[in-house]
Amino acid sequence: MEIASFLIVFFMVRYIRTSLQTAERFPEWERILVIVQYAASGLLAADIFLDSSITKWLWHLMLLGMVGAAYLLKDFRPVRNVWLAVGPYILISLFSDVAKLINDDFYESISTVVEIAEVFALVWLVATWVSTQRQQKALEKERLKRLQEEEQSRIIASQNVMLEQIVAERTAELTRQKEELEQTLTELKATQDQLIQREKMASLGELTAGIAHEIQNPLNFVNNFSEVSVELIEELKEERKKENRDVELEEEILTDITQNLQKITHHGKRADSIVKGMLQHSRTNTHQQEPTDLNLLADEYLRLAYHGLRANDKSFNATLIMDFDEHLGKVTVVPQDLGRVLLNLFTNAFYATEEKRKTGLAGYQPTVQVSTKRIAGDKIEIRVRDNGCGIPQSVLTKIYQPFFTTKPTGQGTGLGLSLSYDIVTKGHGGELTVDTEEGEFTEFVIQLPG
Structure with a gap:
């Protein structure tokens, strides 16, 4: 123990x-x-x-x-x-x-x-x-x-002290570089805004040229019917001064004057709609969508683009083919934005056909075709096809890049397709695709939610 x-x-x-x-x-x-x-x-x-x-x-x-x-x-x-x-x-x-x-x-x-x-x-x-x-x-x-x-x-604490000193020095350097980059970015944004505005003004210029030609027809009608109406009124006054007045003749004159005024009103409204279309195209985008008749919108901008090109080159001529779905109905879009897209596609199509025509190809007829239809899945499809010179496969992947263009210097900003792609995809939730064969054709396809 x-x-x-x-x-x-x-x-x-x-x-x-x-x-x-x-x-x-x-x-x-x-x-x-x-x-x-x-x-x-x-x-x-x-x-x-x-x-x-x-x-x-x-x-x-x-x-x-x-x-x-x-x-x-x-x-x-x-x-x-x-x-x-x-x-x-x-x-x-x-x-x-x-x-x-x-x-x-x-x-x-x-x-x-x-x-x-x-x-x-x-x-x-x-x-x-x-x-x-x-x-x-x-x-x-x-x-x-x-x-x-x-x-x-x-x-680690001692290393942190050293690192804090290094970070402070680097932060000062990065701050200086950041300020320089911000200044450069501000300048680049200003330049980009100027280029975008230039692209808008270029499309507005093309639109204005087409409008000048398109608006001349209703104005001619207004002027002609106004002159005829003035002559009829003078004739009516003279008839009323006679002792033996022809009542039936007076009624015919009044009927003619009424019909002339109706025609003046009709063509005046046509001119007014053209001017409003131009104003809508030129105003700043508000992103307000509204039910729109795409058939009417495509028809109007196709004609305006065509007449705008003819205003600059009287020798140019092309066949216009329109295949519109009568049961398409109205589609909710931003009309001035989608009009800008269509105007850009039509202008490019006419430019491609004109470049091919200048090659002197025998029997060649410039043709631009536009079609609309409702497809499966409740979607709307707009196709713009031309038989121009096509797009080379080597640059096909670059066509939507900002500032990329195949046109000669001074004839394009390289923003048209880029803005169009953003409007269709980001602005409307749709798709913009292209099918082309060099020397044969180009077809742009717009798909929008129905």
């Missing part, structure tokens, strides 16, 4: 000194624990050389003192689990010695149970000790890990 008690005291002291690091943190307890180790060694020597029953009670006292200190003292709270390890063995040993002291017969009756309990207590002590050691190793590992993390944090 004395050897076991000595070993328990020795390892308890060692465990407490190691766990609490008493040499660094609690020097006063370190001295006391060293004294306890020496006292345990002296008590073991006394047990060996002196045959005295007093030593076993001193062992009990020392063990209870160690456990009590570990359980009660504030500084020893982290090692309270030592009580769980050695407590059962100490209590059983103390109970055994007390039972022997009180009554030997009683002790003899329970000695077997006490011995078994001591064995289990020793097994419990060893198991708890092994578990505690593992926990200590895990805690020590965690402590070392924290120390490493703290060291890494310190290194």
Whole structure:
């Protein structure tokens, strides 16, 4: 029993000194624990050389003192689990010695149970000790890990200071570059806006030329019928001055004047619609969609584009083929935007046929065909086809890129198809595709939600 008690005291002291690091943190307890180790060694020597029953009670006292200190003292709270390890063995040993002291017969009756309990207590002590050691190793590992993390944090903090200085310098440089880039971007946007406006004005110029020709017809009718109406009124006045007035003649004259005024009103409204179309085309896009007759819109812009080209080149002539779906109905679009798309496609088609005509190809007749129809899936399709020079396959993938053009310098901004593509796809949620064969034809297909 004395050897076991000595070993328990020795390892308890060692465990407490190691766990609490008493040499660094609690020097006063370190001295006391060293004294306890020496006292345990002296008590073991006394047990060996002196045959005295007093030593076993001193062992009990020392063990209870160690456990009590570990359980009660504030500084020893982290090692309270030592009580769980050695407590059962100490209590059983103390109970055994007390039972022997009180009554030997009683002790003899329970000695077997006490011995078994001591064995289990020793097994419990060893198991708890092994578990505690593992926990200590895990805690020590965690402590070392924290120390490493703290060291890494310190290194990172010092590096962060250096990096902050570098970042501050780079930020100042990037700020300067950002300001320069913003200035450059502002200038590029201004240039882009000017080019887009130029493209709009170019299409407006083509539209105006067509309108000038198209509006001349209703104006001629208005002028002619106005002159005839003035002559009829003068004739009516003269008839009324006569003594024998011809009432039937007066009624015929009044009927003619009424018909002339109706024709003047009709052609005046026609001229008014043409002017309104021009204003819609030229105004800033408001993105306001409205139900629109696409057949009428395509017919009007086809004629305006054709007459606009003829206004610049009297020798140009082309066959216009229109195949419109009579059951198309009105489609909700932005009419001035879609009109700009159609005008651009028609102008490009006439340009392609004119370039092919200039090659002097025998028997060639420039032809531009436009068709509309409702297709499966509740979609509207507009096709613009010409029998011009076609688009080379080498540039086909670039035709929607901003500022790309196959026309000679000064004859195109390269924004027409780019703007048209954006209007159809982004503005109306549709598709704009092309099918072409160089030297034979080009066909643009617009598909819009119905």
